[in-house]
Amino acid sequence: MKAFRGEPSIYASARPEDIRAELEVKDLTLKFGGITALNKINLEVHTGELVAVIGPNGAGKTSLLNCITGYYKPQEGEIRFNGENITHLSTHHLTRIGIGRTYQNIELFPGMTVLSNMLLARHIHSRYDMARASVFSRGVRREEIRHRRILEELIDFLEMQSIRKAPVGSLPYGLRKRVELGRALALEPRLLVLDEPFAGMTLEEKEDMVRFLMELNEAWNQTMILVEHDMSVVMSISQRVMVLDFGVKLAEGSPDFIQNHPQVIKAYLGDTATID
């Protein structure tokens, strides 16, 4: 039976200025000692886009994401988000201005339920203090109900109704990935950064995840940037693809363009000349 899908009345009704996400990466260079992980990378992401970053292992994909989300501090270059220079802002600040992320290896609070995991993401939107929370005043209650409604919309959307109260540690891998996506969404991010959202999933789980991401992007206009290995998935869902190889940007363009790009084929499959 198909799960009931409630209309996302709060979550999806954000005003256009609340979902504005214009990311601009300019000449970004990141070095670890003598290794140049990223070399003069340029990338633009506009509101409502779904951009994928691909590349062989060690190409610097995750490093790029970590720069955008404030985990790594690049030596050169600039990252701007909605006009603001965010290169040197710290992670907690970036979360507040609307950059949410998920990890390649799921990072959840395993002992807590799905709901509590997601609720924790709401703290950046909560306004009450300890005194009012201790007596659970009317304002606090109203706010809690609003948080909970948003979460319920997300739970409906991600079809997690049946595991709402299950401890995260007891869930299978694919579902945990879904919970992590739900938690990142609970931050109401303007820009959602996904680090290998399909890694380690079964085919069915991948199909579900693709469906969620497509719908997020198309129906809710969620801006996303994702790193992924699975080429077929990337080519089918993203509007634009950027290819990295050894920290250098090889190409950027539509999936069709990338699939037929000689240098990309060379990076992935090796040089045709050496084969014959």
Add this chain to the structure above:
Amino acid sequence: MEFFLQLLINGVSLGFLYALSALGFVMIFKSSSVLNLAHGELLAIGAFLFLLLSAWAGLPIVVAFVLTLVGTFSLGFVVERLFLRPLIGENLIEVIMMTLGLGIMFKGLLLFIFGGDIHSYPRFLPESLTLQLGNVQIPSVNVAAFIVGILFLIVFGFFFKYSNQGIYMRSVADNQPAALSLGVHVRRVFALSWAIAFLVAAMSGIVLGIINGINVHELSAIGLKVFPVVILGGLDSIGGAILGGVIIGLLETFTGGYISTSLREVVPYIALVIILMVKPYGLFGLVEIERV
């Protein structure tokens, strides 16, 4: 029977003090997995700061008390900023060695300033605090220890359960990257946990100072006693720290009362060894089972 009750009461109030000092220790361990080997010295710092302000500077007791708490709290931030923050990202063992060094340094400084003698506070606890239950008399110090212990544990319980900072601290303790991705200011959490550890250590240092007199060596030795307490209760459980404190307190006073006073100091460590062999995660500790 009276003797038994007397020991029981002494044990419980001593236990609350142990619990209080273990609380600071557990807090640091929970948020950053660091075993703070300077914990006993933190107790001593609090006790001596209070001595300085109350007896030597002659401030009113309440003012001196509040100033001590404010002072140790700020000192926690300073120590974290100067000595521990530069080590974030280094191996854990380096951080632990740093706390060992800090402990020795603090101890040396205290000995240098105050000497190794036993000091004592002016008597300031009102006699009316002394309780008379039938034939059993509870000294005012023990009543004070009891009140302070329970009060602080309640305040911290609420802090961890309901305040944003408290929830951040718990989230960092549970999973640091996850907390980071949710917008928790992890460095501030580290700093705050050190500041709170300094503060609660000062609290228990003061009360222990009232009971036993203030002596650098004795107070810093109590730092070692938090180990049986937290191992018993589980290294990462605050509820466990409280119960562990009370159990160790009771063990000490009963051994001291019924068996021998010289055994008293050793019993907590005997308990430590037994617990480690029987239930290595403590009574309430988190058993880490990873599903791969």
